[in-house]
Amino acid sequence: MTDTLPEAEIGRARRRKEDGRLITGRTLWTDNIQLPGMLYIAFLRSPMAHARITRVDTSAAKTQPGVVAVFSGQDLADEQGSLPCAWPVTEDIVIPDHPPMAVGTVRYVGEAVACVVATDRYKAADALDAIEIDYEPLPAVLDMNEALAEGATPVHEGGNRSFTWQFGTGDVDAAFRDAPVVIERTYVQQRLIPSAMEPRAVVAQTDGDTYTVHSATQIPHVLRVMLAATTGIPEHKLRVVAPDVGGGFGSKLQVTAEEVLALLITKRLGRPVKWTESRSEGNLTVHHGRDQIQRISLAASADGVLRGVKVDLLADMGAYLMLVTPGIPLLGAFMYTGVYKMDAYDFTCTGVFTTKMPTDAYRGAGRPEATYAIERAMDELAHEIGVDPLEIRRRNWIKHEEFPYATAGGLTYDSGNYEAATDRALALFGYDKLRAEQSDRRDRNDSVQLGIGVSTYTEMCGLAPSRVLGSLRYGAGGWEHATVRMLPTGKVEVVTGTSPHGQGHETAWSQIVADALGVPFEDVAVLHGDTASAPRGMDTYGSRSLVVGGIAVLQACEKVKENARQVAAHLLECSPDDLEFTGGAFRVRGTGAAKTIQEVALATFAAHNLPDGFEPQLDAGSTFDPEAFSFPHGTHLCAIEVDTETGESKIRSYVAVDDIGNVVNPLIVEGQVHGGIAQGIAQALYEEAVYDTDGNLLTTTMADYLIPSAADLPDFTTDRTVTPATSNPLGVKGVGEAGTIASTPAVVNAIVDALSPYGIRDVAMPCTPERVWRAIQGGTS
């Protein structure tokens, strides 16, 4: 036994264990599954935004080659139930019935109205043409303000207002009364389409008694509960598996019509069924993100010190409420105060029904919207009183020594150091030099103008303390579970309730276990995503996996270690208190005697010589329910060149300094930060779901819905400051959404800064070349 301790695993830039199989695709993606006798489902989708279904005739389709069955919504009306909404945000919220296949009325283009089940996917698709459906058109409802107006066509019988949710602290009227400076702005969060690399797919099968659903989902555990509730199949007879899943960004945090219907159809036919969406089908029917109109007001003193903030939000629910649709704006409700101090805050959100695809979680979920509004408005305040955008932030942010700090947004931020992150970002960015160049270009009236954008963001993540979720009327808790098993040969199996779909949990959890139990990184395997092998979990979303699930892994390891200590003490004939655990071995203090954890594992397996009454196993589970959210923060700086002749915006440099506390794997963090920034830039410059005036989605392909690739993005300069979270034993904060939350306002602030000499103070997102060019044409240069 060597006395040299192995290098700590936590903090090491380990390459990801799972990447070999994920990158080559040599793994179990749902669409790779082939089962004997498998049938394929194809959906006929509504071509109308809003219509009454007056006739459905599936008889011709049933006679097409290879067709085994055809179902309309009416055919399954008695058993298809209603897709669940788990977040009734107010007592009087209107939650309309949401049949997986439309019955009687369609309410958005793409809504499933019928399906064909055939022996191969080509025959299924061909037979769709033979289904006859007559529609009686109803007016499309597309604009939220019009939807709420008197006499608007109701999307549902209850009208177009789903709920109004209010929150406030302090006396906001007093804050605004006689305020020397008041800024009022309206921002539009355009509708976005989540575009995971792997399309949605589901395979359902049954042996006549029990059911198994494989789905490209982020939430196998939640899905199991919800499928049981929706279909009436008892939970213990239903197994849900999320095999390897290729990304989600929130879009697979859902209980979809297709999952419910696949399960019901396999129940009806007794044969395995598969459905895999096409990209165009996905653009239509993956739940969309954002789509809010934000009215934000700031009250400040003459020198720009904030007194209060008011927010009035309209949130487009789309045609139905899906799993957490109404809760998304609430996740932003507490973040409109950002990193700033103020006396009062008032927030009102109204959820509105329209005849469009329902919205729901999309990377950041509520927090990018909030951060955008406050960070854009702070720039307006700076402009109004004539100070640098960084100076206005310094005058208002919470100082390092003031943490923990109870915000006007109703949260207590445990830790933070906005000064340090900003100083580091400025040093990397060369702020003063870029300001000088900007001034020079303005003086020369250069056709290419330079803009500098700032975003000092924070966010709440690590969903979530169960008590908080309860107080917000969410239908479940926010804990996470892990079980750690010592195998006889000393290897370790971790069973996690998180459900990775690209995040690298197998690697990060291995690093946590390696340090906690002193075993080699390579000796740890991580099991996830299958309710048969990992029965307890709350899955992966909201930057929760490490800060909740990772802590559960750590706590389970501690329990295993304590069990092993009992056995080691027995074997070494000493008191457990005499043992210290270092380098993977229990050592008797002051002597050379030791037992490695692997030796203890084998001895426990043999069970020949264990303490009296000791159960022959070391395994342990732990369920962690966080006391608080984690609050990553940081400063992002963006320099953009705007070609005033074409309207094109080109990011010249981008600096991100994030504070996510301690880091388990810097490489994984870097990947999250890069991807997050890219996705935020995408909202600022590229992506928008566009419906025409009849409610047809125009952006059904990637030629119309533009997603930037590496070729379109600049190099990112990234760095970190480390202010450990005090709310968990690893001192970690979530990082999955931070980049997306931070980057959108940094980019748009930079564009507006570049165009400021033209009298332009806003450009609607995405800031396309055409929009920027038109703004310049209409400007007052």
Next chain:
Amino acid sequence: MIPATFEYVRPTTVEEAAQILRNAAGDDVKLLAGGQSLLPLLRLRLAYPAALIDIGRIDELRGVRDEPDHVYIAAMTTHDEVVKSAVVQEQCPLVALATAQVADPAVRHRGTFGGSMAHADPAGDLPAVALALDMTFVVLSADGTREIPAAEFFVDYLETALEPGEILLGAKVPKLGPGWGFHYEKFHRTAQAWAIVGVAAAVKRDNGTISEGRIALTNMGTVPVRAFAAERRLPGVPITNGYGELREAVSVAAEGTDPPTDLHGRPDYRRHLAVVLTERAVRQAAV
């Protein structure tokens, strides 16, 4: 999406392909080249051909030949082969410059020179190049071969002068001789996206001024368009760093165009871009 059912044949000679095409007279058959435009149309069920004739394995339809007064590019030469061809780079660099900007590497490895021309998408990059360089298309028809000048080849949106039963064999790209400079200016929102507007420019320099210029525009109408009005004003324009005279000359670049409207640009914006980009393309070509 999943295409509807179709027949598939893969001849190995041009004669065989022509025979199959003639026999299919009346049926809706399509030639399959690199498939980068046709397959998406099939998958979206915007096209329902009864049969595809895959001409991807016909060796005589591939390659670049250096002829005395022109470069011959066979129809099934892939974009990637065109870009990497030393003959193309040296003798007709505009073709290489524009082809290097077609879509992305994956598409360029499958998509073909002739397929792109025969598909005749006005947003495609190569039709404008064909127009600017006065290429001549060589076509196999029922009674031998015939030649179609580029100016007559692009008839309407996705429509060419090719008759049913005809196969595009390749194109002759005239050698312009010394003194010419070239540039293809493509304006698009993401690297893989179609051009909102593109400008192919060939400029002959003579003693510090432009003596002749040819300009063709991508995506400014249902077919690629020559900007003749601007071309006529180019001779005599000095090649300097300033924008004055050149800007004046190309201000008519969008004259006679009828640009489309879509999510990426309305017609007035495209007309404006055509002028700005023409100026840039000509400057780049002239230096």
